[in-house]
Amino acid sequence: MRYRIAKVSDYKALANIHFNIRSTYSIGIFAKLGKPFLRKYYKIILNDPNSVIVCAEGEDRIIHGFCSSTLDVEAQMINLRQNKLQLGLAAISSVILKPSLIKHLLDRYNATWNN
Numbered sequence: 001m002r003y004r005i006a007k008v009s010d011y012k013a014l015a016n017i018h019f020n021i022r023s024t025y026s027i028g029i030f031a032k033l034g035k036p037f038l039r040k041y042y043k044i045i046l047n048d049p050n051s052v053i054v055c056a057e058g059e060d061r062i063i064h065g066f067c068s069s070t071l072d073v074e075a076q077m078i079n080l081r082q083n084k085l086q087l088g089l090a091a092i093s094s095v096i097l098k099p100s101l102i103k104h105l106l107d108r109y110n111a112t113w114n115n
Helices: 008-023 035-046 073-082 084-097 101-113
Strands: 002-005 051-057 063-070
Touching (some): 008 063, 035 051, 063 073, 073 084
8 A cells, every 4th residue: 555645637536435435424415415526526626735635545556545634724615615616516416316405505505605
């Protein structure tokens, strides 16, 4: 196993890992959203200079896990606010499959982005 900083091109692998852990960790809005949302989220985060994601990569060069953090929460939130339309559009397929997500998404929006 080797550790490395994630590249923008890793966004699909990170989204797949995050999506697949839902069977063991089902708490929170991210666990309820689908792959399209997660792919868009990680694409945005990986392009954010304040985000740091370290990947655990096997000898097979496949990412088996990761850990993410931010160097500046306020700057990261500004970046996410600037991309809220893209994130909202990426969440549509999940909302169509489960309309009750609308309330969770609005609660998350109000708690996170209206401060």
